[in-house]
Amino acid sequence: MRAVVTAAGMRAAEQRFFDANPGVDLMGRAARAVARVAAEVNTAGQVLVVAGRGNNGGDGLFAAAILAAHRRVLVWPAFGRTHDAGQAAARAAGCQFVDALGALEALPDCGLVIDAVAGLGSRPGLPQALATFAAACDSSAIDVLSVDLPSGLDADSGAGQPSFRATRTVTFAALKPCHVAQPAAGRCGRVHVVDIGVEVAATQLRQAEEADVATWWPTPTASSDKYARGVVLFDTGSARYQGAALLGISGALHAGTGMVRYAGPVHSGLILTRYPSVVMGDGRAQAAVLGSGWGEDEGASGRVSSARLHAPVAVVDADALYSLPGRIDGWLLTPHAGELARLLGCSRSHVESRPVSCAREVARVTGATVLLKGATQYVAEPGGRVTIAVPGPHWSAQAGSGDVLAGICGALLAAGLPAWQAAVAGSSVQAMAAARNPGPYPPDELARRLPEVIAGLVAAD
Ligand SMILES: NC(=O)C1=CN([C@@H]2O[C@H](COP(=O)(O)OP(=O)(O)OC[C@H]3O[C@@H](n4cnc5c(N)ncnc54)[C@H](O)[C@@H]3O)[C@@H](O)[C@H]2O)[C@@H](O)CC1
Numbered sequence: 280m281r282a283v284v285t286a287a288g289m290r291a292a293e294q295r296f297f298d299a300n301p302g303v304d305l306m307g308r309a310a311r312a313v314a315r316v317a318a319e320v321n322t323a324g325q326v327l328v329v330a331g332r333g334n335n336g337g338d339g340l341f342a343a344a345i346l347a348a349h350r351r352v353l354v355w356p357a358f359g360r361t362h363d364a365g366q367a368a369a370r371a372a373g374c375q376f377v378d379a380l381g382a383l384e385a386l387p388d389c390g391l392v393i394d395a396v397a398g399l400g401s402r403p404g405l406p407q408a409l410a411t412f413a414a415a416c417d418s419s420a421i422d423v424l425s426v427d428l429p430s431g432l433d434a435d436s437g438a439g440q441p442s443f444r445a446t447r448t449v450t451f452a453a454l455k456p457c458h459v460a461q462p463a464a465g466r467c468g469r470v471h472v473v474d475i476g477v478e479v480a481a482t483q484l485r486q487a488e489e490a491d492v493a494t495w496w497p498t499p500t501a502s503s504d505k506y507a508r509g510v511v512l513f514d515t516g517s518a519r520y521q522g523a524a525l526l527g528i529s530g531a532l533h534a535g536t537g538m539v540r541y542a543g544p545v546h547s548g549l550i551l552t553r554y555p556s557v558v559m560g561d562g563r564a565q566a567a568v569l570g571s572g573w574g575e576d577e578g579a580s581g582r583v584s585s586a587r588l589h590a591p592v593a594v595v596d597a598d599a600l601y602s603l604p605g606r607i608d609g610w611l612l613t614p615h616a617g618e619l620a621r622l623l624g625c626s627r628s629h630v631e632s633r634p635v636s637c638a639r640e641v642a643r644v645t646g647a648t649v650l651l652k653g654a655t656q657y658v659a660e661p662g663g664r665v666t667i668a669v670p671g672p673h674w675s676a677q678a679g680s681g682d683v684l685a686g687i688c689g690a691l692l693a694a695g696l697p698a699w700q701a702a703v704a705g706s707s708v709q710a711m712a713a714a715r716n717p718g719p720y721p722p723d724e725l726a727r728r729l730p731e732v733i734a735g736l737v738a739a740d
């Protein structure tokens with residue numbers, strides 16, 4: 280699990296560090312890390328450092344001084360004034376200072392641009408000259424190494440256009456929200472988190488890793504039987520959306536559930552032709568999966584109540600989200616941004632601009648865990664902790680992926696994982712299956728690839 284720290288949290292951690300270690304040269308440590316990664320990206324070509332006015336510019340200037348020992352380094356102080364000591368070091372090391380025009384003219388001869396315009400202090404957007412330069416970097420496909428974060432992005436919200444688009448980002452102590460939240464994360468390239476000695480406090484926002492999923496994944500033992508592994512009861516699908524039932528069942532079976540019961544309206548012939556191990560009808564279960572493919576079913580409340588008679592907890596997807604039976608501790612809700620907006624009575628764009636606080640709010644009010652689906656998958660617990668799932672490729676943005684995901688999560692909930700782990704592990708493993716099978720595979724095909732991903736995970740653990 281990797282901590283994700285806000286700009287304020289990072290500044291507080293830095294202050295604690297300085298209080299305990301007065302006089303330590305953190306900027307020097309940051310600059311050496313930037314120079315090291317710069318040398319990895321491009322070993323010998325000319326480097327152009329764009330330096331801002333603050334400490335981020337200072338990191339870039341000291342890195343420029345280190346790199347200038349072995350290669351030609353140009354420095355563009357984008358606002359004229361820049362970090363005084365950093366500027367003196369860069370000049371003393373022989374860096375050549377250029378203006379905006381000089382920077383643009385030099386670009387074709389450079390092997391690397393270091394963006395040290397702004398980091399934690401970055402405000403959304405760039406002034407015109409920098410926006411023009413960032414666009415020129417984009418169109419010339421030159422490697423851009425951003426210091427802390429691509430300048431022009433807000434560290435916490437990830438908002439910001441125009442901004443630099445980095446191929447690599449070197450950040451310090453911990454990830455910041457903009458490194459993990461799409462679409463900003465897509466502008467950071469490969470992110471290196473460098474230890475500079477600053478310890479961040481435990482965070483309420485974290486990014487899960489494959490190793491976490493491997494640790495949590497429920498694997499059968501010699502004493503396992505189908506009931507111990509978990510029974511999932513599905514009430515999914517409708518006459519109009521029959522496929523949703525098949526997709527969810529596929530997710531659960533390929534994630535390793537002990538048994539699937541199906542109590543929805545889709546004809547048994549259709550279900551059993553595809554999945555002969557499914558037991559038709561109600562019965563005791565460890566978890567239910569509800570809502571996928573219901574459409575605007577008028578009997579939604581009745582279907583939710585009925586499932587409660589058979590299973591202590593449920594994954595609530597799609598249209599079942601609007602028939603929640605009061606407080607539902609231990610349950611898992613799986614809305615996308617539009618569904619979460621409807622639950623909150625706000626606009627989709629409001630949810631998209633504040634995904635963490637919106638998911639937290641619904642978790643707090645319902646007592647359930649909320650998996651907010653989308654390009655970044657946020658899992659919010661009622662206590663306020665939010666875990667981001669392992670990311671995957673955007674091919675998964677297709678009808679039916681959510682139905683499969685609900686089934687995977689149902690299997691994990693039935694196996695006894697707490698709702699937050701079921702949600703993080705389920706959405707991560709689906710993303711990993713998509714990442715290991717790049718291309719436009721339909722969601723049912725990706726579900727069939729889950730076993731090899733899970734086998735690899737548990738073997739590695
Ligand atoms: N906080 C820490 O623990 C550490 C911080 N360090 C560096 O210090 C940085 C923070 O320094 P500062 O607080 O001085 O802030 P920054 O240097 O990140 O940003 C502030 C400056 O950038 C300008 N600026 C902000 N947004 C802009 C935009 N979109 N376009 C153009 N200019 C913009 C501001 O006007 C201001 O001059 C970190 O990002 C990191 O690079 C490192 O030296 C090491 C440790």
Ligand SMILES: Nc1ncnc2c1ncn2[C@@H]1O[C@H](COP(=O)(O)OP(=O)(O)O)[C@@H](O)[C@H]1O
Nearest residue numbers: 615652653654672673675676678679680681682
């Ligand atoms: N841009 C994206 N990149 C990666 N995954 C995405 C993206 N957009 C959506 N997804 C994933 O695709 C699935 C879509 O779910 P959902 O909208 O409920 O679809 P459906 O109801 O049709 O199954 C979710 O698992 C979600 O996390």
